[in-house]
Each structure stands twice: as C-alpha cells, then as structure tokens.
Amino acid sequence: xxxxxxxxxxxxxxxxxxxxxxxxxxxxxxxxxxxxxxxxxxxxxxxxxxxxxxxxxxxxxxxxxxxxxxxxxxxxxxxxxxxxxxxxxxxxxxxxxxxxxxxxxxxxxxxxxxxxxxxxxxxxxxxxxxxxxxxxxxxxxxxxxxxxxxxxxxxxxxxxxxxxxxxxxxxxxxxxxxxxxxxxxxxxxxxxxxxxxxxxxxxxxxxxxxxxxxxxxxxxxxxxxxxxxxxxxxxxxxxxxxxxxxxxxxxxxxxxxxxxxxxxxxxxxxxxxxxxx
Numbered sequence: 001x002x003x004x005x006x007x008x009x010x011x012x013x014x015x016x017x018x019x020x021x022x023x024x025x026x027x028x029x030x031x032x033x034x035x036x037x038x039x040x041x042x043x044x045x046x047x048x049x050x051x052x053x054x055x056x057x058x059x060x061x062x063x064x065x066x067x068x069x070x071x072x073x074x075x076x077x078x079x080x081x082x083x084x085x086x087x088x089x090x091x092x093x094x095x096x097x098x099x100x101x102x103x104x105x106x107x108x109x110x111x112x113x114x115x116x117x118x119x120x121x122x123x124x125x126x127x128x129x130x131x132x133x134x135x136x137x138x139x140x141x142x143x144x145x146x147x148x149x150x151x152x153x154x155x156x157x158x159x160x161x162x163x164x165x166x167x168x169x170x171x172x173x174x175x176x177x178x179x180x181x182x183x184x185x186x187x188x189x190x191x192x193x194x195x196x197x198x199x200x201x202x203x204x205x206x207x208x209x210x211x212x213x214x215x216x217x218x219x220x221x222x223x224x225x226x227x228x229x230x231x232x233x234x235x236x237x238x239x240x241x242x243x244x245x246x247x248x249x250x251x252x253x254x255x256x257x258x259x260x261x262x263x264x265x266x267x268x269x270x271x272x273x274x275x276x277x
Contacts, residue, residue: 001086003102003250004095004211005114007123010088014046018085021047023120024101025091026064026240030184038092042130044123048079048137050089050101052240062265063185063238064100066151069144072108080137083110090116090123094209096201099243103259109145115247118210152233152260157267160233161194161274168196169226171236171245172264179277185237188268191275193235199224201241204248217248228252235260235267 013019021044027033039049055075057065067075081087087105091098098115105113116123124130152166160166170192175181177198179190192198203220204212212220221228232249234257236242242259249257260267267273 001112001114003114003247004117005088006117007126007128010044010116010123011128014044014088016086020081020085020087021045022050022079022081022087022089022101023047023091024050024052024089024098025093025120026052026097026100028184035092040134041132042120042124043132044090044120045129045131046135047090048081048135050076050079052097052100055104062262062269065239065261066104066107069108069146072104073142073144076105077142078137078139080135080140081142082140083143085112085140087113088116089113090119092120094119094121094205095211095247096244097240099247100240103150103243103246107147107150107259109143109147118208121209149256150258152258154262154266154273157193157233157235157260158273164195166231166233166258167226168193168233168235168260169224169245170196170198170264171201171234171241172198173200173202174198176237176264179275183237183264183268185265185269188264189275191268191277192264193267194274194276196235196276197225199226199245201236201244204244211248211251214251218252221249221252228254232257233260234258235263237263238265239263 025035052064089098089101234242234245
C-alpha cells in the first residue's frame with residue numbers, strides 16, 4: 001500500500017469494508033485548539049478520532065511517547081480498527097500529525113496504513129462530504145507486532161554521538177535548531193543534537209498543504225546534506241513532525257527510517273545531554 005493517498009482515491013474507496021478512516025489531528029498546546037472538539041464538529045464520514053496524547057505512555061512526563069504494544073492494540077481495537085484493515089489517516093492541516101499516527105501504526109507492525117495527502121483541508125476545499133458527532137465503532141481485534149528498528153531512544157541517540165553510524169535529521173525550524181528562536185515548551189534548552197542536520201518539515205509542502213513531489217523531496221534532502229544511502233533517524237520537538245520527514249523518506253524508498261520518539265522534549269530537557277548551538 002502506498003504511504004500517501006489522494007482525496008480522489010479516498011472518495012472512491014472509503015466505503016469498501018476494509019477501509020478505515022482515522023482523524024489524527026493534534027495541535028501544539030499553546031494554540032489553545034481542541035482537536036477532539038473539531039473532530040466532533042466536522043470529520044470525514046465514518047472516521048474515528050485517534051488521540052495522540054491519550055494513546056500514549058502515561059508513565060513518563062514526555063509528551064505522547066509510544067504506548068506499550070498491549071495498550072496500543074486495545075486502544076485501536078476499541079476504535080474499530082483491525083489487523084486486516086487498510087487505515088487512512090488525515091489531519092486538519094494537511095500532512096502533519098497524521099504522519100505521526102502513520103508512523104505509530106508502522107512501529108506496531110501495521111503496513112496497510114497511509115496518510116491522506118492534503119488532509120481535511122483539501123477534502124473540504126473540494127466540496128467533499130463531512131459529518132458531525134461521536135462515532136460508535138464496533139470493536140475489532142488488532143494484533144500489535146512492535147518494530148523496534150523504527151524507534152530510537154535516548155540511549156541509542158547518545159551512543160550515535162560516538163559511532164556516527166546514523167544521520168540524525170531534525171525537523172524543527174532553523175531558528176529552534178540554531179537556538180536563536182525560543183522553544184515552545186518551557187524548560188527546554190536551545191540548540192540541537194551535535195552533528196545533526198536540519199530540514200524544517202514546513203519546507204516539504206506545496207502551497208496547498210500537500211506533500212511535495214518525490215523529485216522536490218529528494219532535492220530538499222540533498223540540500224540539507226542528507227545522504228539517502230546511509231542510515232537515518234529523524235527528530236523534532238516531540239516526535240510528531242519527525243514523522244513527516246519519515247513519511248517523505250518513505251516516499252523516496254526509505255521505509256527503514258527510524259524516529260527518535262523523545263526528540264527535543266527529551267534531549268533538550270535534560271542537563272546531561274550535549275547540545276550544539
């Protein structure tokens with residue numbers, strides 16, 4: 001299954017019995033937006049809401065870290081999502097937090113998952129239908145099969161400082177990467193992981209919010225110094241927009257790219273991690 005599908009594709013296939021639509025919208029806390037309330041007001045017909053902050057590890061103070069396989073399977077099964085389903089994830093902005101949900105499903109062994117290019121924004125601009133209210137999905141069985149190779153933790157990223165076996169590509173803005181722009185989360189230092197590369201995720205979109213063409217994505221990677229032939233780990237503020245980079249790299253034939261789940265919320269929030277300005 002392609003990792004990216006068009007609104008035209010979804011309009012044609014969404015009534016098929018194995019197609020499940022998921023709203024994976026998430027907003028930065030300081031925006032004061034309620035993604036669930038927005039979902040209840042208007043969503044693609046038949047969609048369910050995947051709450052990134054709820055389907056997460058609640059034993060840590062870090063934001064929306066991956067839950068256990070058992071917790072993930074129970075949560076998505078309750079949303080009516082089964083192991084045999086083709087899952088299409090969207091968000092209200094285009095291709096942002098939907099990419100995090102896409103990566104999460106893949107990290108738990110589910111490859112039949114794609115992001116809706118352009119998201120709800122494009123869907124509505126095209127005059128396609130929406131509905132309101134709380135869905136009542138029939139629970140299904142989802143078998144989670146963790147893929148640890150798609151996830152990096154603090155220890156692995158710290159070890160990579162010495163080995164330099166993997167390229168770390170940071171999706172944050174150039175100002176946050178350089179430490180000249182304040183971090184949106186309190187208590188985090190400015191700067192970046194030593195030797196990491198910077199590729200702000202916003203540069204990977206067309207004006208309409210859809211993902212750039214593979215040729216344009218390849219050029220952006222090259223301009224950022226990314227070697228597509230070498231191992232890659234993506235990072236960002238909290239593992240959301242790092243997943244946008246992972247999706248873009250998947251489009252370029254790199255399904256093996258890992259995401260640093262804790263990202264800058266973890267690295268920049270500690271006193272024992274080195275930082276480059």
